[in-house]
Amino acid sequence: xxxxxxxxxxxxxxxxxxxxxxxxxxxxxxxxxxxxxxxxxxxxxxxxxxxxxxxxxxxxxxxxxxxxxxxxxxxxxxxxxxxxxxxxxxxxxxxxxxxxxxxxxxxxxxxxxxxxxxxxxxxxxxxxxxxxxxxxxxxx
Amino acid sequence: xxxxxxxxxxxxxxxxxxxxxxxxxxxxxxxxxxxxxxxxxxxxxxxxxxxxxxxxxxxxxxxxxxxxxxxxxxxxxxxxxxxxxxxxxxxxxxxxxxxxxxxxxxxxxxxxxxxxx
Ligand SMILES: Nc1ncnc2c1ncn2[C@@H]1O[C@H](COP(=O)(O)OP(=O)(O)OP(=O)(O)O)[C@@H](O)[C@H]1O
Ligand SMILES: [Mg+2]
Numbered sequence: 091x092x093x094x095x096x097x098x099x100x101x102x103x104x105x106x107x108x109x110x111x112x113x114x115x116x117x118x119x120x121x122x123x124x125x126x127x128x129x130x131x132x133x134x135x136x137x138x139x140x141x142x143x144x145x146x147x148x149x150x151x152x153x154x155x156x157x158x159x160x161x162x163x164x165x166x167x168x169x170x171x172x173x174x175x176x177x178x179x180x181x182x183x184x185x186x187x188x189x190x191x192x193x194x195x196x197x198x199x200x201x202x203x204x205x206x207x208x209x210x211x212x213x214x215x216x217x218x219x220x221x222x223x224x225x226x227x228x229x230x
Numbered sequence: 231x232x233x234x235x236x237x238x239x240x241x242x243x244x245x246x247x248x249x250x251x252x253x254x255x256x257x258x259x260x261x262x263x264x265x266x267x268x269x270x271x272x273x274x275x276x277x278x279x280x281x282x283x284x285x286x287x288x289x290x291x292x293x294x295x296x297x298x299x300x301x302x303x304x305x306x307x308x309x310x311x312x313x314x315x316x317x318x319x320x321x322x323x324x325x326x327x328x329x330x331x332x333x334x335x336x337x338x339x340x341x342x343x344x345x346x347x
Binding site for chain 2: 105108112113198202
């Protein structure tokens with residue numbers, strides 16, 4: 091099975107570039123002829139994950155991986171890790187700063203939103219180490 | 231509802247994308263948090279906001295939103311308008327507040343977005 095991957099570095103605090111990886115991923119999926127409805131769902135997940143990397147992580151990568159009928163968006167970072175996964179999955183829970191809120195983010199809606207807009211969703215995290223979040227889509 | 235009708239109701243000024251004036255939206259959502267826009271907006275939704283920055287355009291572009299209306303007379307900078315034009319997003323601005331604008335459109339029959347997929 092051919093595997094297509096694209097990987098983007100996402101820097102902590104770089105709001106200037108925030109969204110550019112997701113925008114490139116969206117363009118790739120359009121070129122591949124993937125259905126617009128799925129592209130929109132993937133775009134939401136990748137954008138939420140990319141913003142979380144910028145806002146909450148020490149930096150990391152956003153990856154698109156397509157393997158036949160399965161499409162994955164994977165966010166991996168270099169910390170700080172998530173202590174209580176159940177807590178961060180609650181709508182409204184956010185540790186975003188006032189300056190992030192002033193930019194229009196930090197309502198604590200992102201992670202539950204990804205869960206709603208993906209076919210499968212998982213978070214693995216080790217506190218003070220790293221977090222890996224995967225949103226999975228079935229293409230057929 | 232057709233975007234030109236919306237522009238008339240809100241006495242809104244078109245900043246870019248006037249070619250889209252005869253396009254249709256099925257619902258509208260008003261918020262100053264892009265996090266909420268991401269969580270609520272459906273395809274063919276009009277976005278009304280008092281927040282003006284590049285993230286508004288980027289967020290709406292991700293969601294395939296076709297038109298954004300800035301309320302309270304907010305004016306985006308030229309580079310924001312340019313980014314919207316590049317992303318095929320129509321921008322308008324109205325002097326009405328978010329509350330007034332939403333009320334006027336709701337009263338004219340434009341429905342809210344329904345929560346859920
Ligand atoms: N990559 C990450 N590393 C460490 N903590 C994270 C990471 N992503 C999310 N979090 C934590 O989970 C919380 C909830 O994330 P979520 O995306 O749901 O909301 P938010 O980013 O705070 O706000 P919104 O997504 O609505 O703009 C964050 O406030 C943060 O504390
Ligand atoms: Mg988030």
